[in-house]
Amino acid sequence: MATQKLYAGTKLREVRGRIGLSQKAFAEKLGISLPYLNQMEHNHRPVSAAVVLRLAQEFGLDVTELTTGDSERLVSDMREALVDPVFGPGGAPQADLRLVASNAPGLARAFLNLHRAYRQASERLASLDEALGREDRSAAPSPWDEVRDFFHYCDNYIDAVDRSAERFAREAAGRDLVQAAVSVLEARGISVQVSEMPLVRAYDAATRRLTISARVPEATRRFQLLHQIALLTQDDLLEATLDLARFQTVEARGIAKIGLANYFAGAAQMPYAPFLIAAREERHDLERLADRFGASIEQVAHRLSTLQRPGSKGVPFFFVRVDQAGTITKRHSATRLQFARFGGACPLWNVHRAFETPGRFLRQLAQTPDGVRYLSLARDVTKPGGSFTAPVRRYAIGLGCEIAHASSLVYADDLDLTRRFEPIGISCRICxxxxxxxxxxxxxxxxxxxxxxxxxxxxxxxxx
Known part of the structure; x- marks a missing residue:
């Protein structure tokens, strides 16, 4: 079978820029000529195995960086967009989409932004409320979608925030994380109390009082405390990260700041290096990891999907959360499986059946139309309101990896990986x-x- 050539010019330029070398100096380090490097960086020639080896030896580069990242997501997103009837029949060949994603990722994102603006404009025109005079808005993406795409194209890994949270947890070593967080806040003159209230968390800047609801589980209280720590002690870092993201609206920036504070809280509760080691030791048993780090099943599953630090990556997982209507409310994939940007997930996927078997993990051997096989886990997540009259929120989460990594998961131990895999898709409109x-x-x-x-x-x- 012929080996697929590796064209990774954009990634190669990013690596060189991160190291801070000129093309000439970079070429000398790699032991190749300047014209050869120039051709590789512009995808006129593939990256050779010798160059890949030199990148690993000379710079300690995790070579999977050259083959992962935005490309697969861009290809998947463009393919879904191009089946829109506005583009006519036929779409575009997969090879063309890969060429655009590799050579002109900025153009690909601009195309996706334009298509998203078109869809939103069409939906507004189709809405009777809008037609009757509801205040019009620009064709910019919704703040929620803009933030979701930000994390999506960052591989759901924010290095500076992750390392800062890990440093916070390391400094608290030997102490209970909650007590360490309370000590930090009290040193700033902020009192912390747990009491009955309808909100999960409330901070009053005037009285310098942080209140956490007594109705929520212990893992949620710990997470919300660390979230507030991020907002109060990591503001400069969060704002600098938001500046780099260049969100188009104030609302998107505000939502993203909450997302970054949530990221810090999860990374502090489950610091990268110890959590990665524990995940391997426990063979990714979500319940054992939840008990070990005082986290919820959902928090653990989400954290597993963020273990994409260059040079120290974990198993590449996809993670998704859906509501009872099948709407995707959280999504991330470090695998080749990419979730639909519009509509719900494939109805054949086991994540939908999790609502029928509360409290149990469902396992599924699944295969997507491109022939890639996955081990998929699903489980319902119930979030009670803390009283008989309070509403109960129900979700289902899905976590999975390509079958090549199945041996690293305890959930694959008694499965026959040679049997028939269930056919699933991305969404019906492009299946x-x-x-x-x-x-x-x-x-x-x-x-x-x-x-x-x-x-x-x-x-x-x-x-x-």
Missing amino acids: ERPDCHQRSVPPLERRLAVDPDRRGVLPYGIPD
Whole structure:
């Protein structure tokens, strides 16, 4: 079988810029000519195995950086966008999309922003409320989507915030993390109390009092305390990170700041190096890790998906959370599986069945249309309100990895990895499977065959 050539010019330029070397100096370090380096950086030639080896030896580079990152996400997002009927039939060949993602990632993101603006404009025009005069807004992405995309394209790993949280946890070594956090706040003249209240967390800057709800679980109280620590002690770092992100609206920046504070809280509760070691020791047993770090199952699953530090990466996981309507409320993938930007997840995915079996882990061997196989875990997450009359929030979380990493997970121990894998997709609107019994809408990029005298599982056929 022919080996796929590695074109990684954009990543190569990023590595050189991060190290701070000129093209000439970089070429000398790699033992190659300047024209050869220039050709590789512009994707006119593939990155050779010898260059990959020199990158690892000379700079200690995690060479998976050259093959991971934005490219797969950009290809997936562009492919989904191009099946929109506005572009006409046919779409674009996969090879063309990969070429654009590798050579012109900025252009690819601009195209996605333009398509997103078009969709939002179309949705506003289709809304009766908007047509009757609701205040119009610009075609910019919604603040929520903008922030979600920020974390999505950062690989859900924010190095400076992660290392700062790890440093905070290291300085608290030998002490209970909650007590360490309370001590930091009290040193700043801030009192901390736990009491009955409808809010989960409330900070009054005037009285310098932080109140945490007594109704929420201990793991949530710890997380919210660390969240407030981030806002009060890491403000300069958070603001600098937000400056680099260049959000388009004040609302997006505000949502992102909350997200960064949440990131700090999770990283402080489960500091990178100790958590990575523990994950390997426990073979990614979510319940044992939750008990070991005083965290919730959801917090542990989310943290596992962030272990993408260059040179010290964990198993690449995807992580998703859905509500009972199937709407994706959290998503991240360090794998080749990319979630749909619009609509819900594939109905054949086990994450939807988790609501039927509360308190149990469901396992699924799944295969996407591109032939990639995964081990997928799913479990329901119930968040009670703390009283009989309070509403209960229910979600399901999904966590999974490509089957090549299954041996690192305790959940694969008694599974027959040679048996049939269940076919799943990304979303019905872009799924190529012609005979899926759970298809909700026709694929946008395929013509339909409608025969009133014949009826199968679907009321239409999808010819090859």
